[in-house]
């Protein structure tokens with residue numbers, strides 16, 4: 001057995017509001033993501049999907065449970081320790097770029113932080129922009145000067161810049177309109193295959209999840225209520241909740 | 251980017267104002283810097299034979315009770331008033347911002363403690379504190395600036411903290427953290443530029459306020475000491491003579507009024523320029 005890229009065990013996150021009893025946004029979640037595998041995380045709004053993503057990317061500290069990346073325990077690690085392995089694409093492309101910095105700055109930042117010179121980073125950024133189907137001129141633009149779809153392409157370029165093993169897409173297409181969505185999904189799926197990345201794909205659109213993912217995890221109120229091969233989960237759901245999710249969308 | 255026409259016009263109007271008042275403020279500061287060479291007379295030269303003269307062609311603001319030329323004293327007084335104020339505002343802005351940014355970023359106990367301290371400072375009447383400082387350290391312009399600084403930084407700390415709290419929840423900050431930025435780089439390159447707007451506006455608007463407060467402390471004898479030329483203490487020296495020699499009070503009063511006005515207008519212009527609603531995005 002090869003070690004999975006990501007292993008999450010009994011993960012728990014309680015948001016405590018001062019004075020009141022904590023609220024368990026993630027409540028004992030366990031799953032694996034194997035190398036090159038694409039796992040979908042679906043569930044209604046507020047079920048804790050983004051919280052799982054932020055915990056795995058080490059942007060939040062878990063209350064309990066363990067997170068392993070390539071077999072290493074990173075439960076208490078700093079973001080900077082995992083950011084070469086895990087990267088993330090966020091839901092709203094414009095809000096994921098610093099409004100006062102150019103797209104090129106944002107895309108090249110991880111390379112600069114990894115010790116590349118400005119010139120090296122600039123060359124790499126130009127290549128990355130080509131790879132996501134943007135003209136390298138976009139590097140000098142500000143987030144408010146490009147369309148949502150172009151901005152999301154830049155965000156994808158930023159996420160793959162450092163060569164991560166695991167890409168987390170937190171509703172990366174939900175904020176885009178339908179035609180652009182299809183382009184971005186095609187781009188993502190091409191890049192994931194070409195660069196042999198594993199993917200944790202958070203998504204509302206079950207048809208999209210079925211097409212994009214090998215396996216699906218269904219979340220409800222912080223727990224995984226169903227897991228299985230994507231086609232199986234969609235075609236013969238075992239729980240009422242998944243059936244309801246399917247009915248409400250299809 | 252094409253902005254609606256009305257918006258462009260409004261913005262360029264704002265720009266003009268910004269440059270106009272910015273230039274006026276620069277002029278005031280430059281005037282204060284070169285004040286010694288700008289004075290027609292030695293501002294400290296006493297001439298008791300010509301005491302309390304009304305404005306004439308030779309002394310356009312008249313003379314004070316020691317016969318010193320008021321115009322020269324007002325010009326030289328600008329140095330004490332304006333540079334102390336600018337230094338004061340620079341210190342409280344950078345200190346308050348650094349502290350607020352730290353609190354907003356670190357949160358936890360350090361944050362709670364420092365914010366309680368700032369509450370304490372905000373609740374303390376400025377005058378009482380200045381009196382206490384003057385009592386312990388003695389009077390003088392330096393100590394007045396110290397007293398005001400010790401009590402005025404919390405405003406900046408609060409703004410910086412609340413802005414930092416907002417910025418730290420944004421996706422672009424998460425992305426920057428995922429890019430492997432160090433805490434220092436996050437603070438300097440991502441947080442500071444995004445919280446600087448409101449802080450800058452507050453700072454420029456505060457120049458006028460602080461100038462008034464400093465002059466007020468000097469007027470009460472807690473700031474600049476005679477014979478140092480400073481607008482507040484100049485007014486204080488002749489306050490008993492308001493009815494008989496009004497020009498002696500008028501000259502420094504006018505100077506304070508004009509300087510405060512220039513910096514307040516500049517503050518308004520900066521605010522309009524940086525107001526997010528006016529931005530072309």
Ligand SMILES: Nc1ncnc2c1ncn2[C@@H]1O[C@H](COP(=O)(O)OP(=O)(O)OP(=O)(O)O)[C@@H](O)[C@H]1O
Nearest residue numbers: 015016023025043044045046047048049050051052
């Ligand atoms: N910082 C926080 N403090 C307190 N509660 C939070 C915080 N972040 C998230 N929550 C709560 O945790 C729960 C799960 O949130 P999460 O963002 O993970 O949901 P989600 O499944 O991503 O939903 P959506 O599909 O709408 O994005 C929600 O009820 C939310 O209110």
Ligand SMILES: [Mg+2]
Nearest residue numbers: 049050051170
């Ligand atoms: Mg979410």
